[in-house]
Amino acid sequence: MNLLMALLKRKSVAASLLFILIVVVAAVFAPWLAPYDPTRQFFDGLTLEGAPLPPNADFYFGTDLLGRDLLSRIIYGARTSLIIGVVSNGIAVIIGTLVGVTAGFVRGWTGSILMRLTDLMMSFPALLLAIALAAILRPSLWIVALVIAMVNWVQIARVIYSETISIAAKDFVAVERTIGASSLRILLSHLLPHLLPTILVWATLGISTTVLLEATLSFLGVGVQPPMPSWGNIIFESQTYFTSALWLVLFPGVAIVALSLSFNLVGDALRDELDPTLKGRL
Amino acid sequence: MAWYIAKRLFYAALILLGVSFITYLLLFLIPADPARQIAGRSATPEVVANIRHQLGLDLPFYEQYLRYLWQLLHGDLGRSYVQRSQVSDLMAARIGPTLQLMAAGIGFELLIGISLGLVAAIKRNSGLDRALMAFSFIGVSSPHFIAAMLALYFFAVKLGWFPLGGYGGIEHLLLPAITLGVLGSGWYSRMVRSSMIEVLHQDFIRTARAKGLTRVRVLLRHVLPNAIIPVIPMIGIDIGIFMSGLVVVESVFGWPGLGQLAWQAIQQVDIPIIVGVTTLSAVAIVLGNLVADLAVLLVDPRIDVKNS
Numbered sequence: 001m002n003l004l005m006a007l008l009k010r011k012s013v014a015a016s017l018l019f020i021l022i023v024v025v026a027a028v029f030a031p032w033l034a035p036y037d038p039t040r041q042f043f044d045g046l047t048l049e050g051a052p053l054p055p056n057a058d059f060y061f062g063t064d065l066l067g068r069d070l071l072s073r074i075i076y077g078a079r080t081s082l083i084i085g086v087v088s089n090g091i092a093v094i095i096g097t098l099v100g101v102t103a104g105f106v107r108g109w110t111g112s113i114l115m116r117l118t119d120l121m122m123s124f125p126a127l128l129l130a131i132a133l134a135a136i137l138r139p140s141l142w143i144v145a146l147v148i149a150m151v152n153w154v155q156i157a158r159v160i161y162s163e164t165i166s167i168a169a170k171d172f173v174a175v176e177r178t179i180g181a182s183s184l185r186i187l188l189s190h191l192l193p194h195l196l197p198t199i200l201v202w203a204t205l206g207i208s209t210t211v212l213l214e215a216t217l218s219f220l221g222v223g224v225q226p227p228m229p230s231w232g233n234i235i236f237e238s239q240t241y242f243t244s245a246l247w248l249v250l251f252p253g254v255a256i257v258a259l260s261l262s263f264n265l266v267g268d269a270l271r272d273e274l275d276p277t278l279k280g281r282l
Numbered sequence: 283m284a285w286y287i288a289k290r291l292f293y294a295a296l297i298l299l300g301v302s303f304i305t306y307l308l309l310f311l312i313p314a315d316p317a318r319q320i321a322g323r324s325a326t327p328e329v330v331a332n333i334r335h336q337l338g339l340d341l342p343f344y345e346q347y348l349r350y351l352w353q354l355l356h357g358d359l360g361r362s363y364v365q366r367s368q369v370s371d372l373m374a375a376r377i378g379p380t381l382q383l384m385a386a387g388i389g390f391e392l393l394i395g396i397s398l399g400l401v402a403a404i405k406r407n408s409g410l411d412r413a414l415m416a417f418s419f420i421g422v423s424s425p426h427f428i429a430a431m432l433a434l435y436f437f438a439v440k441l442g443w444f445p446l447g448g449y450g451g452i453e454h455l456l457l458p459a460i461t462l463g464v465l466g467s468g469w470y471s472r473m474v475r476s477s478m479i480e481v482l483h484q485d486f487i488r489t490a491r492a493k494g495l496t497r498v499r500v501l502l503r504h505v506l507p508n509a510i511i512p513v514i515p516m517i518g519i520d521i522g523i524f525m526s527g528l529v530v531v532e533s534v535f536g537w538p539g540l541g542q543l544a545w546q547a548i549q550q551v552d553i554p555i556i557v558g559v560t561t562l563s564a565v566a567i568v569l570g571n572l573v574a575d576l577a578v579l580l581v582d583p584r585i586d587v588k589n590s
Contacts, residue, residue: 120301122522123301123564124304124560124567125522125526125564125567126522127530128544128556128559129560131529131548132553132560133308135553136311212423212425216426220545221548235427243435249428253431256428260423261424264422265419268419
């Protein structure tokens with residue numbers, strides 16, 4: 001609670017949390033909030049020449065190339081972004097923590113093999129590896145989530161690894177050992193609680209990366225497939241037309257940047273609050 | 283020193299071997315049978331078996347991998363499904379423009395990142411500092427495709443300052459390079475700011491000021507060279523992030539480089555090309571990190587390689 005109050009004191013963080021809340025509400029209550037069905041093609045949704053309509057009284061955000069309501073598609077698109085953000089980042093955090101803790105706590109051969117594996121993953125550009133995997137596996141919502149998790153766990157693993165090593169080297173862990181605590185007990189009741197703040201920070205920052213990666217994959221056509229709306233594939237579908245219909249890029253674009261920025265700001269503030277030695281330096 | 287360099291080289295070679303194994307797995311995972319695709323629909327089983335034998339697809343997994351590795355070492359990345367030509371030839375035709383855009387883009391990243399970090403550190407905790415850091419945050423939170431499309435819309439379509447994408451002289455290069463530079467500069471400016479602040483607090487800076495050097499001279503001659511050292515390994519790490527942005531920016535601006543080639547391959551599900559570009563990027567990242575790690579030794583003699 002104290003943490004939340006400290007976070008809310010910063011205006012940028014309060015605004016970020018508010019925006020995240022709006023997106024969550026939009027995603028959960030999409031069927032009630034969206035003015036229309038996101039896949040319905042309106043007869044009067046296009047001009048006589050067949051061009052999409054700019055924002056107006058019937059369609060607040062205008063319509064897309066197929067005459068569908070853009071606002072409804074963006075509201076439903078929030079679901080896609082959040083599901084991928086939470087599921088895929090959740091998997092990445094679990095894999096990253098498991099690998100990092102194991103490598104840092106067990107050390108020896110297991111540890112160095114695991115860390116060499118993360119080095120190996122680091123030498124691939126995340127987007128290209130995700131593109132290759134998604135192209136091979138034929139994308140669907142869950143495959144995309146899995147692919148993003150598979151390229152995103154690396155950074156968390158590295159951070160958790162170095163944290164684990166520095167905590168395991170502390171005196172209180174040695175004391176626990178001398179009074180006969182088992183490795184499992186040290187791991188569960190001493191290491192993990194100390195790692196929790198780090199995990200929390202990187203889980204928040206990771207959602208931002210995940211949202212960006214999903215949007216980019218969908219924009220390239222290997223992410224979430226139409227007609228299921230995603231902020232990235234709305235832009236993918238309208239890219240040929242965007243110089244004459246800027247709203248088709250601007251609205252979903254602002255949504256992506258704002259969501260990613262919000263998670264970044266909250267994660268950064270969490271890091272400041274949870275690790276006071278870093279305050280103001282990063 | 284020589285021992286460290288040898289160890290580092292060996293390690294880079296090991297990682298490259300791992301890279302080749304992963305890219306091989308990617309090609310191995312493709313559901314379609316390449317022999318059947320080449321043979322065509324009306325081929326008899328004997329013909330398909332013959333092609334499988336020619337391609338070495340009937341060999342055990344490890345022998346196929348060794349064969350792939352052997353071809354890779356000779357610059358053979360396989361054939362494109364759609365264009366029916368060598369992936370390496372297609373890539374060779376594109377590498378020039380990509381290198382141009384990379385050099386210009388990383389140049390802008392450093393120029394923007396270092397100067398913003400410098401200003402923010404000098405004016406730390408002021409309104410300007412907060413504005414610059416907010417700017418860097420927005421930069422790292424924006425996907426490249428949105429920034430590229432908006433830049434194209436405002437600076438090329440509306441204002442007409444730049445051509446509408448395509449390849450050509452410096453005027454074609456500037457807008458994509460600046461887009462990449464602005465988005466990538468965020469991490470650099472934050473890093474330069476924090477390392478500048480650290481250096482500014484040290485005794486030798488006070489001494490330099492006390493012996494009568496001007497502020498500007500102290501900043502440029504004493505603070506900046508020290509604060510900039512962490513930027514060098516950062517460039518090595520950044521190459522990977524940069525390559526991802528390159529695919530998107532090249533495809534939006536119609537820049538005929540490797541990124542656009544990859545983008546076209548994505549639209550046609552031409553997996554050998556995608557894997558080929560991925561392989562080359564991974565090699566670039568491994569070599570970039572190697573060069574950065576060795577360069578930082580030359581630049582900063584204080585680094586003790588015996589204990590690292």
